[in-house]
Amino acid sequence: MDLKTLTIKQARKDLDAKKYTAVDLVSAYLEAIKEKNSNLNAYLEVYNDVIAQAEAADKRIQNGEKGELLGIPLALKDNILVKGRIASAASKILENYVATYDATAIEKLKKSGAIFLGRCNMDEFAMGGSTENSAFGPTKNPYDTSRVAGGSSGGSIATVASDIALGALGSDTGGSIRQPAAFCGVVGMKPSYGRVSRYGLMAMGSSLDQIGPVAKTIEDAEIIFKVIEGKDNFDSTSKESPIEKRQNKKIIGVPRKILEEKGISEEVLKNFNESIEKFKSAGYEILDIELPRISYSLSVYYILMPAEVSSNMARFDGVKFGTLAEGETLTEDYMKTRGTLLGKEVRRRILLGTYVLSAGYYDAYYGKATKVRSLIKKDFDEAFKKVDAVLMPVSPTPAFKIGEKTSDPIEMYLADIFTVTANLIGTPAISIPSGFTTGELPLPLAIQLIAPYMQDEILFEIGKDFEKLK
Amino acid sequence: MISKDDIKKLATLSRLQISDSELESVSKEIGSILEYVGTINSAIAGEEENSPEIYNNLREDENPNDTGAQTETLLSSAPKREENFVKVKQVM
Structure with missing residues (x-):
């Protein structure tokens, strides 16, 4: 079997037609992992019972059981809990x-x-x-190993992009599925807030987090999405999917003004405009729209997210679970555990969040940000009266060099400028491959579609239309 | 914009040990982030814009686990334990 061209849909057909077994399939993946992973650092751990899992799946297939994902090998982001297995969140504190x-x-x-x-x-x-x-070193971009895979779900995405998993789960708080998907040329989706249960996902920004699918094609992403979505009593923010599905009238809105943002690369811009033409040739109407307050998104995000981070990270105290770094007293235990076992960025966000929530500054930062958040949402509500989806870039640039932005947090944060909005307003959004840069090592480029709240399906519909044009 | 003393206070509040050498860089970084996010103060927002979509979502406290059903699983995650207790240093 050719793992490069294999999709979930194809593997399903092959498994059902008994062309090969799930054991054959995972063996091919284990072989590929052995060959590629040490170079990419995508997997932190390859489970030692993969063959046994495949044997169990084969038995179910033999018994005539049907299921879209039966026997399909997937990779998981390390902040999603699987009973009895390590979940480290790539942190020393949970190693x-x-x-x-x-x-x-x-x-x-x-x-x-x-x-x-x-x-x-x-x-x-x-x-x-x-x-x-x-805490375990960066994941490298399969297209150019001197560059980042993107993040935060960089490992999950790199496994799919380098054919060492057929699909994956990631999590997206401000673009953590969509941006690496764009950097590595695969499909990555952030579902509507509440569409997929977060029970068992380590909380980062609770009003923003979502689990979502990573795959090579829109169809594959949809297959994973359909399995994981739905209301769950263990996540009180989860909701039933809407009964009334929006009809795709083939109208896409483009907020042209955001394309004037500083720092957006020419290649991204050129590819974006070409993608617009592709949509037109597929019979889509492109409408210029205004989203007057979208320029505040990044600031709002970098106030609300650290505020939520500082609360969520309070649970890591070296007492109930995780690793303890001991001091002389209980307070020192806390200080040392959190101060030495949490990485620099995590500590920075905790401090920032503590600041914006402090009594003296609450109104100026957190209070104001929640208000502006609802204004941004209003702008989108207005736009969705006229358009089925909003088209934007995913990232202002293709994948950047490892180390290029590590010395300046603001530089790094600016890469999130086009992705944070969907998290702030709770809408579904998807990153779809749209071409490559020119140059010796061509890098993937992507477009982003944002749909109205709970209308996740329309993203798959439009995405499939776009995919056909390649 | 934000002093090293402020960062020290924040670190104590959030129970984070921070070295003197790191104070300098962290206060600079947090200062520049606050400067950037401070741009939201130019957004015009009235009192009526108070995130109406945020609401409490409560459920009945029913069907609890059998007593002790999860005790061993959860306690085995604790770095230090003594019998059926999580062990910490003297509190008072």
Whole structure:
């Protein structure tokens, strides 16, 4: 079998037609992992029971069981809990932490018969946009190993992009699935807030986090999405999918003004304009839209997210779980555990979050940011009266060099400028490959589509139309 | 914009040990981030814009686990334990 061209859909057909078994399939992946992973640092751990999982799937297939993901090998981001397995969030503080329960998304995948190949590298606790904040070294971009894979779900994405997993789960708080997907040329989706249960996902920014699928094609991403979505009693923010699906009238809005942002590369811009023409040739109407307050998105995000981070990270105290770095007193235990076992970016965000939530500054930062957040949402609500989806770039540049942005946090944060909005307003968004840069080592480029809240399906519909044009 | 003393206070509040050598760079970085995000103060927002979509979502406290069903699993995650307790240094 040719792993390069293999899709979930094709593997499903092949497995059902008994062309090969799940054991054959995972053996091919294990072989490919052996060959490629040490160079990419995408997997932090390849599970030692992959063959046994495949044997169980083969038995179910033999028994005539049907299921879209039965026997399909997937990779997992290391902040999603699988009972009995290590979940480290790429942090020293959880290096040896063994999960005590299954995340709901995992439980659903297990039921569907998916096989878990291993857990993937990421920015520590999903905080970062390059996977350079991992305590276990950066993940490299399969297209150019001197460049980042993006982040924070860089490992998950790199496994799919380098054909060492057929699909993967990531998590997206401000672009952590979509940006690395763009950097590595695969499909990455952030579902609507509440569409996929976060039970068992390590919380970072609770009003922003979502689990989402990573795959080579829109169709494959949709297959994973359909298995993991749905209301869950263990996540009170999860919701039933809407009964009334929006009809795709083939109208796409483009907020032209954001393309004037500083720092957007010429190649991204050129590819973006070419993509617009492609949509037109597929019968789409392109409408210029105004999103007057979108320029505040990044600032709002970098106030609200650290505020939520500072609260969520309070649970790591070296007492209940994780690693303890001992001091002389209980307070010193806390200080030392958190101060030495949490990485620099995590500590920076905790401090920033503590500041914006402090009594004297709450109104000026956190209070104001929540208000501006609702204004940005209003702008989108207005736009969605006229358009089915909004088209934007994913990242202002293609994948950057490892080390290029590590010395200046603002530089790194600016890479999130086009992705954070969807998290702030809770809408679904998808990153779709749209071409390559020119040059010796061509780098992937991508476009982003944002749909109205809970209308995730329309992203797949439009995405498939776009994919056909390649 | 933000002093080293402020960072020290924040670090104490958030229970983070921070070295003197790191104070300098962290205060600079946080200062520049605050300067950047401070641009939201030019956004015009009235009191009515108070995130109406945020609401409490509570459920009945029903069907609890059987007593002790999870005790061993959870306690085995603790760095230090003594019998059925999580062990910490003297509190008072």
